[in-house]
Amino acid sequence: MTPVLLVLNAGSSSLKFQVFILGDGEEPQRIFRGLFEGLREAPHLRIRDRTGTTVADEDFGSDGAFGHEDALLHVAAWMRAHSGGFELVAVGHRIVHGGMTYCEPVRVTAEVLEALERLVPLAPLHQPHNLEPIRIFRRRFPDLPQVACFDTAFHAGQPEIARLFALPHAMMEGGVRRYGFHGLSYAYIASVLPAYDPALAAGRVVVAHLGNGASLCALNRGASVATTMGFSALDGLPMGTRCGSLDAGIVFYMLREMKLGPDEAERMLYTQSGLLGVSGISNDMRTLRRVAAREPDARRAIDLFVYRIGRELGSLVAALGGIDALIFTAGIGENDAATRAEVLRGAAWAGFELDDAANASGGPRVTRGPGPTAWVIPTDEELMIARATRAVLSRPRSSRPQPAL
Numbered sequence: 001m002t003p004v005l006l007v008l009n010a011g012s013s014s015l016k017f018q019v020f021i022l023g024d025g026e027e028p029q030r031i032f033r034g035l036f037e038g039l040r041e042a043p044h045l046r047i048r049d050r051t052g053t054t055v056a057d058e059d060f061g062s063d064g065a066f067g068h069e070d071a072l073l074h075v076a077a078w079m080r081a082h083s084g085g086f087e088l089v090a091v092g093h094r095i096v097h098g099g100m101t102y103c104e105p106v107r108v109t110a111e112v113l114e115a116l117e118r119l120v121p122l123a124p125l126h127q128p129h130n131l132e133p134i135r136i137f138r139r140r141f142p143d144l145p146q147v148a149c150f151d152t153a154f155h156a157g158q159p160e161i162a163r164l165f166a167l168p169h170a171m172m173e174g175g176v177r178r179y180g181f182h183g184l185s186y187a188y189i190a191s192v193l194p195a196y197d198p199a200l201a202a203g204r205v206v207v208a209h210l211g212n213g214a215s216l217c218a219l220n221r222g223a224s225v226a227t228t229m230g231f232s233a234l235d236g237l238p239m240g241t242r243c244g245s246l247d248a249g250i251v252f253y254m255l256r257e258m259k260l261g262p263d264e265a266e267r268m269l270y271t272q273s274g275l276l277g278v279s280g281i282s283n284d285m286r287t288l289r290r291v292a293a294r295e296p297d298a299r300r301a302i303d304l305f306v307y308r309i310g311r312e313l314g315s316l317v318a319a320l321g322g323i324d325a326l327i328f329t330a331g332i333g334e335n336d337a338a339t340r341a342e343v344l345r346g347a348a349w350a351g352f353e354l355d356d357a358a359n360a361s362g363g364p365r366v367t368r369g370p371g372p373t374a375w376v377i378p379t380d381e382e383l384m385i386a387r388a389t390r391a392v393l394s395r396p397r398s399s400r401p402q403p404a405l
């Protein structure tokens with residue numbers, strides 16, 4: 001039997017998963033990518049193999065009963081039926097928050113799960129959904145090893161000054177500090193930088209993870225030294241539906257003057273703001289680009305997104321004391337040449353010289369000249385989880401923790 005890993009990224013109504021052959025070579029080998037959408041509404045499953053061919057495309061009725069547990073059991077059964085000869089040896093989970101304790105991937109035990117549940121107040125919209133599959137697998141397959149990989153972990157080694165808010169010290173002691181997110185993406189990019197240019201791995205690099213969620217991270221010699229997201233995944237850049245950095249006074253205004261309850265205010269900041277809120281049209285960059293020429297509100301949303309990236313970039317360049325390279329990644333960063341061009345033109349002050357032709361064709365290098373370079377590098381958070389899961393499995397159970405991812 002060929003041993004395989006299941007990598008899971010669970011959201012409120014979706015379940016993304018990938019299957020990797022464990023392998024004894026350098027990297028786990030991806031064999032399937034799957035997505036369950038519309039859980040508890042109109043569940044739909046699509047699975048593709050490594051050639052991109054769809055190997056499963058199913059609906060699961062819309063009576064609202066089919067939830068995460070059914071989806072996970074279906075995936076497990078599908079793997080047994082369709083992957084004859086493959087044995088599931090472990091599950092790696094993307095977990096948004098590791099708090100102050102978990103600075104590296106960890107094998108899940110009852111104690112670990114309890115500790116991760118205590119972090120729910122720090123990420124109430126994501127952590128509960130990330131943890132649910134762990135509980136389900138523990139109940140259904142108690143002997144199956146599970147590994148938690150954290151979006152916060154990569155930032156754990158940042159200098160303390162980068163992690164502080166100017167709040168009373170006791171709040172920081174209580175966990176109110178900058179954690180940063182998208183760490184699995186940044187860890188992956190840091191791991192492949194040498195393959196693009198060995199000098200980058202030793203240099204001052206800003207990575208722009210621009211997807212539905214968006215943040216920037218400053219890397220010095222491959223280590224995170226500052227990032228735009230803070231205590232929650234709401235901070236920093238405007239995103240698809242999230243507002244990004246906000247004057248805290250606006251929250252009091254929403255509560256006192258607008259008479260919004262905390263849940264309503266939270267919903268507005270997380271789900272009705274960002275590109276969607278400003279444009280009133282869509283959270284999807286492709287849609288906004290399509291209509292921007294005739295819809296000033298779409299244009300304004302894009303302009304604000306690019307402007308904020310430029311401002312935050314300047315702040316990270318200051319934190320790094322200069323910049324050698326800017327990396328674009330995730331859905332917008334990898335695919336939207338117009339956003340890359342606008343950001344780089346705005347950053348001409350730092351010496352970036354856009355190479356239009358290279359940018360239009362997707363790079364990987366999209367600048368020319370003697371100044372800092374800019375690159376398009378596709379991210380791969382799932383591979384990072386598969387690597388980490390394999391590494392944790394191969395550790396003796398009692399061994400001391402390894403350095404953070």
Ligand code: ADP
Binds near residue numbers: 212284332
């Ligand atoms: P998530 O954070 O959900 O993983 P992604 O990294 O998939 O998000 O990014 C989604 C964003 O990428 C959306 O705004 C989408 O419009 C944008 N995007 C994807 N493909 C393209 C494209 N070809 N051109 C412009 N934007 C794109």
